Amino acid sequence: MKRILITGALGQIGSELVPALRARYGDDRVVASDIRMVSREELGGDGPFEFLDCTRAKRIQEVVRRYDVGTVYHLAALLSAVAEQKPQVAWDINMGGLYRVLEVARENRCAVFVPSSIGAFGPSTPPDHTPQDTIQRPTTMYGVTKVAGELLCDYYHLRFGVDTRGVRFPGIVSHTAPPGGGTTDYAVDIFYEAVRHGRYTCFLDGDTSLDMMYMPDAVKAMIELMEADAARLVHRNAFNVTGMQFTPEVLAAEIAKHVPGFTIDYQVDPVRQAIADSWPNSLNDSAAREEWGWSPDYDLSAMVVDMLENLRAKLGRGAA
Numbered sequence: 001m002k003r004i005l006i007t008g009a010l011g012q013i014g015s016e017l018v019p020a021l022r023a024r025y026g027d028d029r030v031v032a033s034d035i036r037m038v039s040r041e042e043l044g045g046d047g048p049f050e051f052l053d054c055t056r057a058k059r060i061q062e063v064v065r066r067y068d069v070g071t072v073y074h075l076a077a078l079l080s081a082v083a084e085q086k087p088q089v090a091w092d093i094n095m096g097g098l099y100r101v102l103e104v105a106r107e108n109r110c111a112v113f114v115p116s117s118i119g120a121f122g123p124s125t126p127p128d129h130t131p132q133d134t135i136q137r138p139t140t141m142y143g144v145t146k147v148a149g150e151l152l153c154d155y156y157h158l159r160f161g162v163d164t165r166g167v168r169f170p171g172i173v174s175h176t177a178p179p180g181g182g183t184t185d186y187a188v189d190i191f192y193e194a195v196r197h198g199r200y201t202c203f204l205d206g207d208t209s210l211d212m213m214y215m216p217d218a219v220k221a222m223i224e225l226m227e228a229d230a231a232r233l234v235h236r237n238a239f240n241v242t243g244m245q246f247t248p249e250v251l252a253a254e255i256a257k258h259v260p261g262f263t264i265d266y267q268v269d270p271v272r273q274a275i276a277d278s279w280p281n282s283l284n285d286s287a288a289r290e291e292w293g294w295s296p297d298y299d300l301s302a303m304v305v306d307m308l309e310n311l312r313a314k315l316g317r318g319a320a
């Protein structure tokens, strides 16, 4: 088996995808990479790590050839809120990085996984049960790079036969690495604050409904899609996937069932609220279910129980 390369491997998703892939395929088959350096303990394993800037084509080529890479999980990107602060840099990293990864994949016949996002939709997209194939006119730089990325991946498959695959992730909730500056980060922050202080000030309005997913389901989606029978894939790139939908009010009420006295108040950040308002309320992920058997394991109540248990252990607070 050829090796797997992960770009942006130290981020929220990569820091959980890397150990899952290493457990499945073996430590030395999975090469983690990022533009940050961390200690071996923080890396959480013995597998290879490379300093790799995804905007540098020669360096990607060098790593792909040295390790005989057959599959790239391309996770390096700037997330929605950060991309709105630095749109020019976001274009360079999100589009420049993806283009270079796809070119190296074309030359070396690698398969490529690329995560798109609910950010690839915009205010003119049908907001409820958003279909797989629908209007995509996002109003953020993040969204522009995600739609363009979906199209570029389709193009590399159709034109050059590169085995590109991807999903549109919703907000991802996890307890290992902190989120990287997205609009749905509140759904992670709220758990830390609930365990530490029993209260949380939310930067989105209480009734803002968004799709979300627990990290074990996100990792499962990536691996299952890359292992799926190619003959069954009609869409290939950018499958809608979701685990659950909730608002800050609903999430807070669920947390309060396990953290007595937990309270939430609101100090709305207009930038992130505008981004959230331009995204769907709920996705229809039937294409992923039909074409590669997607089915999430966690609903809201199961996720809340598991998050609190893990964070109490991590932060050293006894179970309430």
Ligand SMILES: NC(=O)c1ccc[n+]([C@@H]2O[C@H](COP(=O)([O-])OP(=O)(O)OC[C@H]3O[C@@H](n4cnc5c(N)ncnc54)[C@H](O)[C@@H]3O)[C@@H](O)[C@H]2O)c1
Binding pocket: 007, 008, 009, 010, 011, 012, 013, 014, 033, 034, 035, 036, 052, 053, 054, 055, 074, 075, 076, 077, 078, 079, 093, 097, 115, 116, 117, 118, 168, 169, 170, 171, 172, 173, 178, 179, 180, 181, 182, 184
């Ligand atoms: N986390 C979510 O809720 C979510 C939702 C939808 C889509 N996604 C997508 O999933 C992917 C990974 O997201 P994440 O949450 O892990 O992001 P993150 O911000 O936590 O991590 C991104 C990583 O990329 C690295 N990076 C930045 N610039 C780089 C460069 N030039 N070269 C190499 N590495 C670079 C960063 O150091 C960081 O470790 C992104 O494409 C993101 O758009 C994430």
